[in-house]
Every structure is written in C-alpha cells, then in structure tokens.
Amino acid sequence: MDFNRRTFIQVAAGGTAGILFTPVIWKTLDDISIWSQNWGWIPKLNRGNVAEKATYSKMCPAGCAAKVKSVKEFPYATVGNEANTITKGGLCPLCLSGVQMAYSPSRVRTPLLKTAENQYKEISWDEAMSIMVEKIGAVRKKKNAFGVISGDITSSTNEVLSALCRSLNSNAYYLMPSDARTELFVWNSFLGGSGQPAYDFADVDFGLFLGADVFESWGAAVAAKEARALTPDATYMYAGSVQTRTASIGDWLPVQNDKLTAFALGLAFHILRAGKRSGTSDFAQFRTFIQEKYTPIAVEREIGIGEKEMEAIAKRLLAAKKPLVVAGSSFSQGGTSTAFVASVVLNRLLETAAFGVIPEAPTVVKNAMKRSELAAQDIMQPIIQGTNFPEVIITYEANPFYGLPALRNAVEVFQHSFVISMSTYLDETAEKADLILPANHPYERHDDSYAPFGTGLVNYNIVTPTMNSGIDAKTPGDIVLSLAKSLNVDLVFANMQEIVEAKTKALGATSSELMQGLAFTKPANKVPTKTILGALLLKTATIKENGKKGKYSLAPQFLLNIGTVSLATPPLNLITIRDTELSYNDMFVAMCSTTAKELSVMQGDKVRVSSKVGEIVAKVNIAESVMPGVITAPIGLGRTAWDHFTKGKGANLFNVIEVVTESGTNMNVWEYPAVNIAKV
Amino acid sequence: MAAVKDFKVKWGMIIDVDKCTGCGSCMIACQTENNIAPMSEDDASNKVRALSWMLVYELNNEKTYPEYEHAYLARPCMQCGVPACVPVCPVVATEKNEEGGIVSQIPPRCIGCRYCMAACPYHSRYFNWHDPIFPVGMDKTLSPNAALRPRGVVEKCSFCHTRYLKAKDRARQEGIDPMNFPQEYYQTACTQNCPSGAIVFGDLNNPEHSVYEMKKSPNAFRLLEKLGLDPQVYYYTEREWVRKLGDNYLKDEK
Numbered sequence: 001m002d003f004n005r006r007t008f009i010q011v012a013a014g015g016t017a018g019i020l021f022t023p024v025i026w027k028t029l030d031d032i033s034i035w036s037q038n039w040g041w042i043p044k045l046n047r048g049n050v051a052e053k054a055t056y057s058k059m060c061p062a063g064c065a066a067k068v069k070s071v072k073e074f075p076y077a078t079v080g081n082e083a084n085t086i087t088k089g090g091l092c093p094l095c096l097s098g099v100q101m102a103y104s105p106s107r108v109r110t111p112l113l114k115t116a117e118n119q120y121k122e123i124s125w126d127e128a129m130s131i132m133v134e135k136i137g138a139v140r141k142k143k144n145a146f147g148v149i150s151g152d153i154t155s156s157t158n159e160v161l162s163a164l165c166r167s168l169n170s171n172a173y174y175l176m177p178s179d180a181r182t183e184l185f186v187w188n189s190f191l192g193g194s195g196q197p198a199y200d201f202a203d204v205d206f207g208l209f210l211g212a213d214v215f216e217s218w219g220a221a222v223a224a225k226e227a228r229a230l231t232p233d234a235t236y237m238y239a240g241s242v243q244t245r246t247a248s249i250g251d252w253l254p255v256q257n258d259k260l261t262a263f264a265l266g267l268a269f270h271i272l273r274a275g276k277r278s279g280t281s282d283f284a285q286f287r288t289f290i291q292e293k294y295t296p297i298a299v300e301r302e303i304g305i306g307e308k309e310m311e312a313i314a315k316r317l318l319a320a321k322k323p324l325v326v327a328g329s330s331f332s333q334g335g336t337s338t339a340f341v342a343s344v345v346l347n348r349l350l351e352t353a354a355f356g357v358i359p360e361a362p363t364v365v366k367n368a369m370k371r372s373e374l375a376a377q378d379i380m381q382p383i384i385q386g387t388n389f390p391e392v393i394i395t396y397e398a399n400p401f402y403g404l405p406a407l408r409n410a411v412e413v414f415q416h417s418f419v420i421s422m423s424t425y426l427d428e429t430a431e432k433a434d435l436i437l438p439a440n441h442p443y444e445r446h447d448d449s450y451a452p453f454g455t456g457l458v459n460y461n462i463v464t465p466t467m468n469s470g471i472d473a474k475t476p477g478d479i480v481l482s483l484a485k486s487l488n489v490d491l492v493f494a495n496m497q498e499i500v501e502a503k504t505k506a507l508g509a510t511s512s513e514l515m516q517g518l519a520f521t522k523p524a525n526k527v528p529t530k531t532i533l534g535a536l537l538l539k540t541a542t543i544k545e546n547g548k549k550g551k552y553s554l555a556p557q558f559l560l561n562i563g564t565v566s567l568a569t570p571p572l573n574l575i576t577i578r579d580t581e582l583s584y585n586d587m588f589v590a591m592c593s594t595t596a597k598e599l600s601v602m603q604g605d606k607v608r609v610s611s612k613v614g615e616i617v618a619k620v621n622i623a624e625s626v627m628p629g630v631i632t633a634p635i636g637l638g639r640t641a642w643d644h645f646t647k648g649k650g651a652n653l654f655n656v657i658e659v660v661t662e663s664g665t666n667m668n669v670w671e672y673p674a675v676n677i678a679k680v
Numbered sequence: 681m682a683a684v685k686d687f688k689v690k691w692g693m694i695i696d697v698d699k700c701t702g703c704g705s706c707m708i709a710c711q712t713e714n715n716i717a718p719m720s721e722d723d724a725s726n727k728v729r730a731l732s733w734m735l736v737y738e739l740n741n742e743k744t745y746p747e748y749e750h751a752y753l754a755r756p757c758m759q760c761g762v763p764a765c766v767p768v769c770p771v772v773a774t775e776k777n778e779e780g781g782i783v784s785q786i787p788p789r790c791i792g793c794r795y796c797m798a799a800c801p802y803h804s805r806y807f808n809w810h811d812p813i814f815p816v817g818m819d820k821t822l823s824p825n826a827a828l829r830p831r832g833v834v835e836k837c838s839f840c841h842t843r844y845l846k847a848k849d850r851a852r853q854e855g856i857d858p859m860n861f862p863q864e865y866y867q868t869a870c871t872q873n874c875p876s877g878a879i880v881f882g883d884l885n886n887p888e889h890s891v892y893e894m895k896k897s898p899n900a901f902r903l904l905e906k907l908g909l910d911p912q913v914y915y916y917t918e919r920e921w922v923r924k925l926g927d928n929y930l931k932d933e934k
Contacts, residue, residue: 575732
C-alpha cells in the first residue's frame with residue numbers, strides 16, 4: 001500500500017481517535033499522577049481520636065477563650081470556645097495560629113548567655129539561675145536598681161514580679177506602652193477613679209469610636225465583635241484620620257487624629273445644650289469651659305465640621321438606648337489623656353449603661369502591686385531622662401527593643417543594664433539581652449487573665465496547659481518564684497498553679513468551671529459619683545512641640561493579623577498581609593492622591609519617611625482611605641530578629657515615632673507623630 | 681449550557697460583607713484545618729505562588745477622598761451549580777456529583793494541567809508550585825481532616841468536606857436522617873472561627889437552616905451571577921456599589 005496523503009490523514013485521524021477513546025493513556029496518566037504523589041517527603045497525617053481541651057489563648061493582647069484540638073497527643077488547631085461568655089467562640093487571627101507558634105523556628109530552646117554581640121553560649125537552668133542571683137543580688141540594696149518590664153497586664157505573674165521588685169527595694173515596674181496603661185493612669189491619677197474603665201458592647205445600639213480601631217485591635221476586639229454580631233441593627237461611626245477596618249463597617253467621619261478631643265468636646269456642647277447634666281463636683285466648671293471654648297463656630301474653625309453635622313451626631317448619641325463612646329490611639333499606644341477624658345465625659349453625660357468600672361482584682365501574693373500601681377510608672381520617663389534606669393532588668397512578655405517609640409534612642413538606654421529576657425521566642429529583645437530564659441508557650445503553662453482592657457464585665461479566665469512542645473522551657477511565674485527563693489525572698493507560693501488557684505478562690509470563682517474554659521463574670525460597677533469629669537485637665541493639657549514639627553502626620557495602624565509588638569507575624573498569617581502593605585521586603589505607606597500629588601509621587605515609588613529620631617524607606621500606596629496630609633502603615637513589620645518568615649520584611653515604624661510631652665499631665669505621648677516625606 | 685444537577689441537600693454560605701472587617705481569621709482557620717503550608721521559605725512575602733482556599737479581597741467604590749468607601753469580601757470556592765471547572769478536567773479530578781452539591785477535588789487524580797484554574801472565573805483554584813514544607817516541628821501540627829497535596833496538583837476549598845462526613849456519621853449515630861440534620865452539626869472552619877459572625881453556613885434547600893431565608897433577601901447576591909454558574913455562595917450587603925462590583929459591571933453599563 002502506498003503511503004500517500006490520504007493514508008497519512010487516515011492514520012493520523014485513526015491514531016487521534018484511538019488515543020482519545022482508549023482508556024489506556026488516561027489510566028496511565030492517572031496512575032502516574034497517583035504514584036508520583038507518594039513521595040516520602042510529603043508529611044503524613046496523624047490518625048486517631050480527636051480531643052479538645054479548653055484554655056485561654058494569650059497570643060493577642062486581650063486573649064481569646066480557646067480550645068486546643070489534638071489527634072492522639074498531637075495538637076493541631078485552636079478553635080474558639082463558644083461556652084465562654086466574653087469571646088463567645090470567636091478567635092483573633094493570632095490565637096488561631098497558637099498551636100503552630102509552639103513549633104515556631106524562633107522558639108528559644110535553652111537558656112542562653114550572651115558572650116559577645118550576637119554570640120551566645122548554651123547554659124543550664126542552674127547556671128542561668130546562679131547568674132541571675134549574682135546579678136540581682138549585687139544590686140538588691142540599691143533603690144530602684146532592679147526593674148521589670150511587663151507586656152501582659154492581665155496575668156498574676158505581675159503579682160509575683162512586682163512583689164519581688166518591692167522586696168528588692170525597687171518600684172521600677174514598667175508596663176509596655178498601651179492604651180490600657182494610659183487609661184488606667186489617667187483614670188486613677190486625674191479623674192479620681194479606681195479600677196479600670198469598663199466598655200460593655202452588649203446591646204450597644206450606637207457606637208462612636210474616636211481613633212480606636214475597636215473591631216480590629218483596640219482593647220478586647222474579639223469580645224467587641226462578638227457582641228456586635230448579636231446586635232445587627234446597631235450602627236457605628238468611626239472618627240479618625242484613616243478609614244480603618246472598623247470604619248469599613250460603619251460611617252467614617254474624617255477628623256485628624258489630633259483633633260478628636262475637639263470633636264468630642266464639640267459634641268459635648270450639643271449634649272449639654274440638650275439638657276444633659278452630671279452630678280460630678282467639677283460639672284459647673286466643665287460646662288463653663290465647654291460653653292466658652294467649644295462653641296459650634298469655634299469647633300467648625302478647628303476641625304471643619306459645621307454645627308448641623310455636629311448636632312446630628314449628638315442627636316444620634318442622645319437617641320440611642322445604649323450608646324458608647326470609645327477613644328484610643330490608632331495603634332493602641334502613646335495616646336493623649338484628653339481624647340480619653342473627652343470620651344469619658346460623653347459617656348457620663350449620656351449616662352450610658354455601657355460605660356462602667358471594673359474593680360481591682362484582689363492580690364494574692366503578699367506585697368504585690370495592684371494594676372493601677374503597675375500603670376503608675378511610665379517607661380518612657382527614665383528612657384528620656386537617660387538616668388535612673390535599672391541596672392538589672394527582667395522583661396516578661398515584653399519586647400522593648402522592637403516596640404518603644406524613638407527606638408534608636410530607647411535601645412541606647414538599655415546598653416548600661418544587664419537585661420534578662422524571659423521569652424518564648426528569639427525576639428528583638430531576647431537577641432540583645434545578656435541572659436535569655438526560654439519561657440514556655442502560652443498553651444504550655446498555668447496562667448490567668450483578669451479583665452483584659454476593653455472588656456465590659458468583671459471577668460476572669462485561666463490558662464491551663466494543653467500541649468507540650470518538648471522544649472526545655474519554663475513558666476515565667478515559676479522562674480521568678482524560683483529566683484525569689486534563691487534570693488531568700490519568701491513569696492509563699494511554689495508555682496503559678498498555686499497562685500491561679502488562690503486567685504480563683506479570692507475572686508469567688510469556681511475552679512472546675514474555669515478549667516472548662518468558662519469565664520467567671522460579674523457585672524461591672526457603676527461609675528462612682530466621686531469621680532470627676534476632668535475639667536481642669538482638659539483646660540490645661542496640651543502637647544508641647546519639641547522644635548520644628550514634620551509636615552505630615554503618621555497614623556500607624558495596629559492590625560492583629562500582622563502581629564503585635566511582642567509577637568511577629570506567625571508563618572500562617574503571612575498570606576493575610578496585603579500586597580498593598582508588604583511586597584517582598586518592601587513595606588508600603590498609604591496616602592491619598594492629594595498627598596501623593598503634593599509629593600510628586602506615584603504608586604510604587606520609594607519614599608523616605610523621616611523625623612527627628614530616625615527614618616525608614618517604604619513604597620507608596622495610593623489609597624483614598626487616608627486624609628490629605630496623613631500617611632499610614634501597619635506596625636509589626638520590619639523585624640530584625642525572629643525567623644526567615646519575618647526578618648527584614650518591611651520597616652519598623654517605631655524608628656520614626658517621636659515622643660512629645662503633654663503639659664498638664666506631664667505624660668509622654670506619641671499618638672500622632674509628625675514626619676517628613678521625600679521621594680528617594 | 682449544561683443543566684444544573686439537582687441535589688436534595690445543597691450546602692451553601694451567606695457572607696455578610698457589611699459585617700466583615702477583613703481580620704483574616706477565616707483564612708488562618710482554613711489553613712490550619714486543611715493543612716495549607718506556610719508560604720515558602722525563599723519568598724515568604726511573595727504571594728504570587730501562595731495558596732489560599734479562602735481569600736479576603738479589599739473592595740472600594742473607586743471614589744476619591746472623602747467619598748471613598750471600602751469593604752472586605754471573603755472568597756471561598758463558590759461550589760457552582762454549573763461549575764466551569766468540571767467539564768474541562770481531562771482526568772475527572774474534579775466532579776460535582778455528591779449529594780450536598782460540593783464540587784470535589786481529588787488530588788491523586790490531578791495531572792496538574794490547570795485547565796480548571798483557567799476555567800474558574802473566581803480564581804478559587806490554586807496550583808501547588810511547591811511541596812508542602814512546614815518548619816521543623818510544625819509538621820506535627822497537621823490536621824487529620826485533609827491529606828497533604830504534593831507539588832504539581834491543583835487544590836481548592838472543599839467546604840471542609842471531612843466535617844461533612846463526620847456530621848453525617850453523627851447524624852446516623854443519633855438516629856437522625858443524614859440528609860436532614862441540624863445546621864450546627866456541620867460548620868466549616870471559616871464559619872466557626874469568624875469573630876464577626878459574618879459567615880453563615882447551611883443547607884440552602886433546608887427551610888430549617890438560616891441560609892434558606894437569608895438567600896432570598898433583596899440585598900443578597902452572588903458573584904458574577906450573569907455568567908450563569910449558579911454559585912452556592914451568596915453575599916449580603918446593603919451597599920449598592922458592592923453589589924454592582926459583585927457582577928463586574930462596566931463603568932458605563934446601564
């Protein structure tokens with residue numbers, strides 16, 4: 001047979017049809033795909049019974065009631081605990097990564113002693129204890145030569161540490177900066193209060209948020225979101241420089257962050273005009289002050305919002321059955337006293353049931369400081385003065401080498417101290433510390449949480465160990481109790497478990513219920529009439545500028561999915577960072593098109609953001625969610641320690657955040673840092 | 681157009697865009713439940729080749745300050761009634777034939793041709809460019825609910841299918857009809873862990889499940905509805921501009 005054109009077409013067509021219709025080729029491909037997926041390096045799953053154990057996850061500042069799910073003895077997931085009346089089954093994106101972070105490549109695995117810059121020697125726990133006893137013992141008689149920096153305000157570990165501090169002749173106990181610390185300080189020192197302000201979001205029908213990113217990161221964000229989910233008809237207004245995540249689900253009222261006090265007091269004018277009164281001793285003084293200083297004309301001149309609009313917002317507040325006003329810094333730290341006081345004023349004039357007071361928890365460790373006493377000291381004070389800084393300092397759940405404003409200057413102050421870092425992870429502070437003690441992961445310890453900032457009820461939760469990563473780490477409270485014993489300081493308790501049990505008893509809670517992850521709760525107290533509105537403070541507190549101010553305002557954002565000051569982005573959370581926040585190693589600063597035009601920059605251009613204290617380089621993201629003259633970016637990036645997932649990615653905003661002083665209160669504040677921007 | 685296969689049980693979601701704050705909890709919950717490895721070591725912030733069965737998009741009304749508004753839209757697999765991905769798969773690695781209406785994805789069958797990815801208008805499908813690499817020790821935290829997928833295959837949201845199987849087992853054990861069990865028996869990981877309560881999950885055909893009524897709201901819509909793929913994921917918003925974006929209207933379209 002000749003092989004001609006026709007034969008060729010017949011063979012080709014027949015071959016194609018044969019290939020299409022024979023199962024052999026498809027079956028072969030199928031088999032190849034199956035067998036090529038059976039490689040040994042693909043991890044295999046653990047099979048067996050699934051169990052759940054309740055605990056309280058402390059990956060985020062407020063914490064989330066959680067259950068750790070395990071298959072056999074291997075934990076694999078954190079899920080919310082629906083039985084908990086505070087967080088009601090919700091979890092933040094950090095707590096969701098809780099189990100995985102126990103196996104983070106950044107875990108500190110053994111005590112380490114610094115021998116030279118970035119060089120460490122592995123030592124035993126006994127050696128570590130001897131070094132601590134020697135260093136602390138040498139300064140124990142000197143006033144305030146031993147100090148503590150704490151990053152977890154809710155734990156009874158603060159009692160152990162503060163009692164030790166006092167026993168060693170020191171009051172140098174510092175909380176890491178936060179809105180919680182600011183409010184506690186102002187409430188207790190200037191408004192005649194005790195305990196801490198309570199914000200009960202349940203059944204709130206109109207919420208007015210002044211700079212506070214309530215549904216993202218301010219206070220107890222998960223508790224607030226869960227409460228909101230149950231009130232579908234509630235409405236919200238967010239006032240601030242940036243249309244935050246909270247603003248995305250409510251009304252956004254663009255007001256410069258540094259004008260929020262004027263905005264709130266402008267509303268107070270209308271609320272007073274509607275006949276609202278307060279029985280506080282300084283009410284008359286307050287009313288006169290508002291009627292003179294915050295008239296509609298004066299407010300319009302200052303913040304650009306007219307009388308009708310202000311009156312309409314005041315009417316929304318007045319019409320609400322349970323309104324709530326919340327003030328806070330855009331990144332939950334460095335806030336002024338005035339915005340908080342103005343929010344308290346509005347809540348009190350409105351007589352809302354959403355605002356109350358959570359009393360101090362009973363202390364169970366002898367000589368321990370109460371929460372208001374912990375908040376009394378400002379860590380920035382000795383740092384700015386450069387004197388009276390403790391010679392030996394312990395950091396607990398704190399990362400000051402990453403998260404203090406004017407970071408370069410702050411870190412220099414630590415150079416003269418012997419820094420002991422009790423840390424779960426090799427963070428920036430651990431990496432620079434003289435002695436690193438591996439703290440166990442929050443899921444591996446006994447701990448507790450009393451009334452996280454932003455909650456609305458008296459509430460108490462306990463942390464019970466739910467897993468064991470196999471790392472030779474210890475519970476921070478237990479480390480301190482052993483240290484105290486070695487220093488011949490009798491703190492009575494042998495371990496944190498005993499302290500948690502004592503606290504449970506002192507509060508009248510039921511241990512078995514707490515073990516199941518149920519919160520112990522009681523209604524918050526009403527605001528006592530002896531407290532004041534703060535008229536004098538509002539009259540006198542102003543920001544003292546230190547030299548020439550930058551042209552633009554930086555409004556950092558605290559986004560929980562990216563991490564906190566003390567917790568870098570967990571590996572699983574990297575996917576949640578937007579391309580407009582971080583691309584490869586470049587961070588973005590967002591600005592609106594008006595600002596970009598003024599700066600002659602386009603999307604993706606690199607700019608240098610600088611202030612008197614430092615500078616960073618970032619790319620431009622043009623976003624109309626930012627007011628003209630303002631730029632924004634998330635905190636939590638620009639890590640210099642941790643692991644390859646986060647190290648060197650983006651820039652640390654704390655390098656450019658400058659501290660200024662608020663006269664009247666003498667507080668150090670950095671809520672709206674001024675910066676200059678130049679195209680690179 | 682292919683006929684819509686009729687199922688007695690049709691699992692679906694209603695995602696309330698007006699409640700979502702874009703926190704990312706749903707994305708993390710999905711990753712832990714379904715063993716999605718962290719982004720690869722050499723490009724930890726490069727998302728071009730990352731996997732995210734659930735992805736939260738940021739939308740905006742394209743106006744300038746101060747009229748600008750933004751919203752967040754979480755996007756799982758739409759589990760389309762007339763899926764575009766199924767007919768293009770040459771090896772039947774993706775099907776829609778199980779009661780419940782979930783579009784399956786069977787990695788051992790997948791030959792990695794990625795036709796399904798090209799066909800899916802929702803970009804819900806992801807190709808494994810890398811083997812699943814977990815940091816040392818983190819591989820001990822694998823969920824028993826989803827086998828790991830190797831490099832070279834496509835994967836996507838399965839509405840946490842193992843949970844569905846377990847829910848049916850539970851129903852049978854309790855003497856309840858596995859085709860008609862209470863809504864809370866079967867909830868996806870993203871639904872369970874959304875702190876805003878923005879995701880509601882249930883049987884779209886079951887009047888006792890809340891999604892049954894919710895999907896009828898005039899404010900409920902589906903993405904790219906005009907393509908006729910009959911997605912089983914609905915969205916809810918009172919904002920008209922979001923609804924318009926949902927169907928990809930052209931700017932000058934009347």
